[in-house]
Amino acid sequence: MLERTGIPTKAEIESITPSDERRRKGPVAVIECFQKIPCNPCYTSCKFGAIREFKDINERPVLDFDKCTGCGICVVNCPGLAIFIIDETYSDTEALVKIPYEFVPLPYEGIFVTALNREGKPICRAKVVKVQNAKFQDKTPVVSLAVPKEYSMEVRFFNIDDYFSDSTYICRCEELTLGELRELIRMGYRTLDEIKRISRAGMGPCQGRTCRQLIMQELAKATGQKMEEMPMTTFRPPVKAIKLGALTGGVDNE
Amino acid sequence: MKTVEIAVIGGGPAGLSAAINAASLGAKVAIIERDDQLGGQLRKQTHMFFGSKEQYASTRGIDIAVILQEELKKYRNNVEIYTDATVLGIYEDGVLTIEQGGKYMKLKPERIIVATGASEKFLAFPNNDLPGIYGAGAVQTLMNIYGVKPGNNVLMVGAGNIGLIVSYQLMQAGVNVKAIIDAAPKIGGYLVHASKVRRMGIPILTSHSVKYAHGKDSLEKVTIWQLDDQWKPIVGTEQDIEADVMCISVGLSPLAELLWQIGCKMVFVPELGGHVPLRNENMETSIKGIYIAGDVAGIEEASSAMVEGRLAGLCAAKSLGYDTENFEKLRHEYLAQLNSLRSGPVGEKIIKGLSKVTA
Numbered sequence A: 001m002l003e004r005t006g007i008p009t010k011a012e013i014e015s016i017t018p019s020d021e022r023r024r025k026g027p028v029a030v031i032e033c034f035q036k037i038p039c040n041p042c043y044t045s046c047k048f049g050a051i052r053e054f055k056d057i058n059e060r061p062v063l064d065f066d067k068c069t070g071c072g073i074c075v076v077n078c079p080g081l082a083i084f085i086i087d088e089t090y091s092d093t094e095a096l097v098k099i100p101y102e103f104v105p106l107p108y109e110g111i112f113v114t115a116l117n118r119e120g121k122p123i124c125r126a127k128v129v130k131v132q133n134a135k136f137q138d139k140t141p142v143v144s145l146a147v148p149k150e151y152s153m154e155v156r157f158f159n160i161d162d163y164f165s166d167s168t169y170i171c172r173c174e175e176l177t178l179g180e181l182r183e184l185i186r187m188g189y190r191t192l193d194e195i196k197r198i199s200r201a202g203m204g205p206c207q208g209r210t211c212r213q214l215i216m217q218e219l220a221k222a223t224g225q226k227m228e229e230m231p232m233t234t235f236r237p238p239v240k241a242i243k244l245g246a247l248t249g250g251v252d253n254e
Numbered sequence B: 001m002k003t004v005e006i007a008v009i010g011g012g013p014a015g016l017s018a019a020i021n022a023a024s025l026g027a028k029v030a031i032i033e034r035d036d037q038l039g040g041q042l043r044k045q046t047h048m049f050f051g052s053k054e055q056y057a058s059t060r061g062i063d064i065a066v067i068l069q070e071e072l073k074k075y076r077n078n079v080e081i082y083t084d085a086t087v088l089g090i091y092e093d094g095v096l097t098i099e100q101g102g103k104y105m106k107l108k109p110e111r112i113i114v115a116t117g118a119s120e121k122f123l124a125f126p127n128n129d130l131p132g133i134y135g136a137g138a139v140q141t142l143m144n145i146y147g148v149k150p151g152n153n154v155l156m157v158g159a160g161n162i163g164l165i166v167s168y169q170l171m172q173a174g175v176n177v178k179a180i181i182d183a184a185p186k187i188g189g190y191l192v193h194a195s196k197v198r199r200m201g202i203p204i205l206t207s208h209s210v211k212y213a214h215g216k217d218s219l220e221k222v223t224i225w226q227l228d229d230q231w232k233p234i235v236g237t238e239q240d241i242e243a244d245v246m247c248i249s250v251g252l253s254p255l256a257e258l259l260w261q262i263g264c265k266m267v268f269v270p271e272l273g274g275h276v277p278l279r280n281e282n283m284e285t286s287i288k289g290i291y292i293a294g295d296v297a298g299i300e301e302a303s304s305a306m307v308e309g310r311l312a313g314l315c316a317a318k319s320l321g322y323d324t325e326n327f328e329k330l331r332h333e334y335l336a337q338l339n340s341l342r343s344g345p346v347g348e349k350i351i352k353g354l355s356k357v358t359a
């Protein structure tokens, strides 16, 4: 299976999973390297002697879970990017998964991303807790994600596109983000007017000039409606925001 | 005519390592490199390398190129470097003809180390001449040397290390890789590389091949189909993949024209990528004084290319009378390193191939 698809089998994963008991004790490395290849930096980089000595450079790494401190040095030295750190003591419900991530842009600490499994399938939302990119890491940053504990052995990559678009403003006046808009559409709001009434998008100083088309595009994408057939919002005066005082002052030439 | 003791043809990891060792023993060396910079394939390898400490494992290829050039500088009094200089021919009297910057010149070395590397193999399928269809190495050069994005949606053909690594680097450059296909039933490259691109969501379709490329002025779409156990296409399994770039990475073959010219005994060895020269343990070919190292001696890895280069440089210098008390110790160390790199399952094929050409 692994050699046909690149996805390790359940049995292969089980064979390298630290015991429940060990996982309750603190951070630990998970080495997902299942083939004999001429490579040994995991062993030579570990300062705690946790990876068994390679008698032959083609050996597979064997980790002594009790000696492993979860320090993460091997993570940035593995040319296969095949090592992860999991820490199930992070909180009662969440575990940390540390993932080597050689891409730009790097996520910011505190944002949410879509966590992916070994097939690249989304499995949950995850908070970026830490981004480490020190000089010794030599351009292999490590991103720590907080994920529900049951996913500590599932989450192995993530997608930040979502973050960048989810938090992007659609309506700058009333501060509606793309993420919020998508949520509204998912909840069943299907017209410009409905979205305007529930979110105030389009009711600010620009009166919808910024957001109208963008909302239509997003509706079209999510629901398959054609933009040319979409019902418009009702247009009422005034076309720009004016002070109440201008109205209460009465009409000049009456 | 200009003369030199040792001419090293090609300034990749093999050639650089050969030059370092020969010059360190005191030999006068000329490196002739057709590119405008030394480093060969290393110049575009932005990923960390495998191997062990001796071969700079977990250092990025581009940084290994710098390390080797720094080491070479220690012996700068013994080394002449010609860049933008292509060796056009080797003649029976041992004279090299070289084109450098539009000028033609001759060089007469006493020993020659050929380290010219390899070229990419191509595939035959209808419309394979459409713009947008490249060798994977060419795409890597475009991206990592010239900073040019090759397109938006890529189909990678070939799941060997090069196909997997270039796919990863395309994704790093913000190019979408639609799929990696390979005619073989198993992924040829290292599985850690495969898992790395797979978890980014790139499907790897083994037992699949290209049926047809479509496009008016350039590539627009590729029809692929599945192969059965006998590698025969299964009609009805066709699917279309929209792509403006197709990368072909179905292997390399040794760039051995110069060795043919001078009459080295050549053998066709599929395990090593094609025709390669007979050689002895010290990397000397059937013609005395002509040595080889790196991919031209058999397609392998930069790690083994560097060790072969060290060995060839050491032995070529020794044959000129430059000695070191450590000679035998070093020679054995290099042979041991090569053995160790090739000792696993991945090296089996190489060992089998080498058994056909090593005297």
Ligand SMILES: Cc1cc2nc3c(=O)[nH]c(=O)nc-3n(C[C@H](O)[C@H](O)[C@H](O)COP(=O)(O)OP(=O)(O)OC[C@H]3O[C@@H](n4cnc5c(N)ncnc54)[C@H](O)[C@@H]3O)c2cc1C
Residues within 6 Å of the ligand: B009, B010, B011, B012, B013, B014, B015, B032, B033, B034, B035, B039, B040, B041, B042, B045, B048, B049, B050, B051, B085, B086, B087, B088, B115, B116, B117, B118, B137, B140, B161, B162, B165, B166, B255, B293, B294, B295, B296, B300, B301, B302, B303, B304, B305
């Ligand atoms: C995408 C990719 C990823 C790779 N990843 C790894 C990896 O992770 N680990 C690893 O160990 N290996 C890796 N390799 C393999 C490695 O790059 C090669 O095995 C290695 O570069 C071979 O070294 P070489 O010196 O023989 O050839 P090259 O590096 O190809 O150098 C040959 C040099 O000779 C020059 N030349 C050729 N003909 C002439 C001529 N007539 N006159 C003058 N100069 C000439 C060329 O310009 C070139 O600079 C990878 C290769 C590729 C393409």
Ligand code: SF4
Residues within 6 Å of the ligand: A028, A029, A045, A046, A047, A048, A049, A050, A051, A063, A067, A068, A069, A070, A071, A072, A073, A074, A075
């Ligand atoms: S996490 Fe640290 S202690 Fe554990 S194997 Fe890696 S380098 Fe060694």
Ligand code: SF4
Residues within 6 Å of the ligand: A031, A032, A033, A039, A040, A041, A042, A043, A060, A061, A077, A078, A079, A080, A081, A082, A083, B192
């Ligand atoms: S460094 Fe990574 S790829 Fe190399 S043997 Fe260790 S785990 Fe495997």
